[in-house]
Amino acid sequence: MTNADSTTSAPVFSVRNLWKVFGPKADRIPGSPEADLSAEELRARTGCTVAVRDVSFDVRKGEVFVVMGLSGSGKSTLVRCLTRLIEPTAGEIAIEGEDVRGMDRAQLRDLRRHRAAMVFQHFGLLPHRTVLDNVAYGLEIQGTGKAERRARAAEMVEKVGLAGLEGRRPGQLSGGQQQRVGLARALAVDPEVLLFDEPFSALDPLIRRDMQEEVIRLHREEGRTMVFITHDLSEALRLGDRIALMRDGRIVQCGSPEEIVGSPADEYVRDFVRDVPREQVLTVRRAMRPAVAGEAQGGPALSPATLVSEAIEAVARSGGPARVVEGGRCLGVVDHQRLLAVVAGIETEKVAA
Ligand SMILES: Nc1ncnc2c1ncn2[C@@H]1O[C@H](COP(=O)(O)OP(=O)(O)OP(=O)(O)O)[C@@H](O)[C@H]1O
Numbered sequence: 001m002t003n004a005d006s007t008t009s010a011p012v013f014s015v016r017n018l019w020k021v022f023g024p025k026a027d028r029i030p031g032s033p034e035a036d037l038s039a040e041e042l043r044a045r046t047g048c049t050v051a052v053r054d055v056s057f058d059v060r061k062g063e064v065f066v067v068m069g070l071s072g073s074g075k076s077t078l079v080r081c082l083t084r085l086i087e088p089t090a091g092e093i094a095i096e097g098e099d100v101r102g103m104d105r106a107q108l109r110d111l112r113r114h115r116a117a118m119v120f121q122h123f124g125l126l127p128h129r130t131v132l133d134n135v136a137y138g139l140e141i142q143g144t145g146k147a148e149r150r151a152r153a154a155e156m157v158e159k160v161g162l163a164g165l166e167g168r169r170p171g172q173l174s175g176g177q178q179q180r181v182g183l184a185r186a187l188a189v190d191p192e193v194l195l196f197d198e199p200f201s202a203l204d205p206l207i208r209r210d211m212q213e214e215v216i217r218l219h220r221e222e223g224r225t226m227v228f229i230t231h232d233l234s235e236a237l238r239l240g241d242r243i244a245l246m247r248d249g250r251i252v253q254c255g256s257p258e259e260i261v262g263s264p265a266d267e268y269v270r271d272f273v274r275d276v277p278r279e280q281v282l283t284v285r286r287a288m289r290p291a292v293a294g295e296a297q298g299g300p301a302l303s304p305a306t307l308v309s310e311a312i313e314a315v316a317r318s319g320g321p322a323r324v325v326e327g328g329r330c331l332g333v334v335d336h337q338r339l340l341a342v343v344a345g346i347e348t349e350k351v352a353a
């Protein structure tokens with residue numbers, strides 16, 4: 001899903017050694033010995049809670065960056081720190097190279113209104129306004145003229161599939177429809193980055209799936225940069241170009257879904273991804289071995305991005321190994337044994353050539 005140039009252009013957000021500590025004299029905690037105490041001990045001794053602990057990452061232009069973790073792991077705090085809806089305790093944040101912690105009130109307002117739009121779990125809609133006026137709200141506080149903002153809002157309502165419902169009020173919509181309004185409102189200001197804090201967790205599974213498809217579609221069509229919080233692993237794997245997995249305020253691993261599932265950084269991550277259907281996340285790049293005599297010439301050809309599940313089908317049909325081919329070159333082969341080993345989670349480190 002990532003745009004081709006995303007690794008070379010400047011990151012949208014660049015975060016270094018970020019801390020958020022709640023409580024009295026919080027700024028004394030980062031980097032101090034107390035910071036290494038357990039959460040309970042720290043609270044007992046100082047009255048402080050470390051919500052975000054020495055976190056560093058970049059959000060690349062055009063990617064969906066997922067922040068995942070259990071309840072209380074610091075996801076919401078982290079994302080709110082990005083635009084200083086929560087004031088960080090220590091560390092650096094830059095948006096396209098511009099220092100966010102040094103921004104004054106006017107610059108911050110501009111950041112939140114124009115550059116980074118937030119979509120919340122409980123929609124945050126204005127109950128007495130119509131759908132159209134809710135979507136236009138962000139433009140209104142930006143000072144956009146009425147005709148223009150209504151035209152733009154109508155366009156966004158259409159884009160998220162709510163055409164015909166412009167005149168309704170939020171109370172007359174289903175949960176999924178209300179979240180579409182929230183999404184349209186965020187899109188209307190044409191932000192550089194969309195920030196989602198568990199936007200779909202209040203929705204039932206089928207509608208949730210619909211909304212995930214909507215996000216994937218918008219991302220494909222517009223290449224918009226997104227930071228997406230969830231505690232749902234399958235949602236993270238479906239949407240994320242990269243996933244940062246949080247535990248107790250730290251990022252314990254940051255990588256592509258394939259890296260997280262295929263090479264978990266520690267026991268915690270391994271446990272987290274234990275039930276993931278590996279063949280639907282891992283690719284043949286991870287399963288292949290070097291070709292031996294003659295193998296590079298025959299058999300089905302697969303691209304390195306082919307999922308193991310698809311490769312299983314190809315190998316089962318042909319009865320022999322399949323070649324992994326890129327730019328006319330044979331990178332290796334996958335056979336029954338390799339594919340089974342990957343599905344079973346055996347020897348993946350060795351298999352990943
Ligand atoms: N205003 C606050 N004052 C004190 N502690 C706070 C405050 N806000 C959050 N915390 C604590 O910081 C930690 C991280 O909270 P946060 O809301 O970021 O977690 P989360 O990962 O978003 O959880 P959830 O999945 O439940 O939304 C928790 O221990 C929480 O109790």
Ligand SMILES: [Mg+2]
Nearest residue numbers: 075076077198
């Ligand atoms: Mg949260």
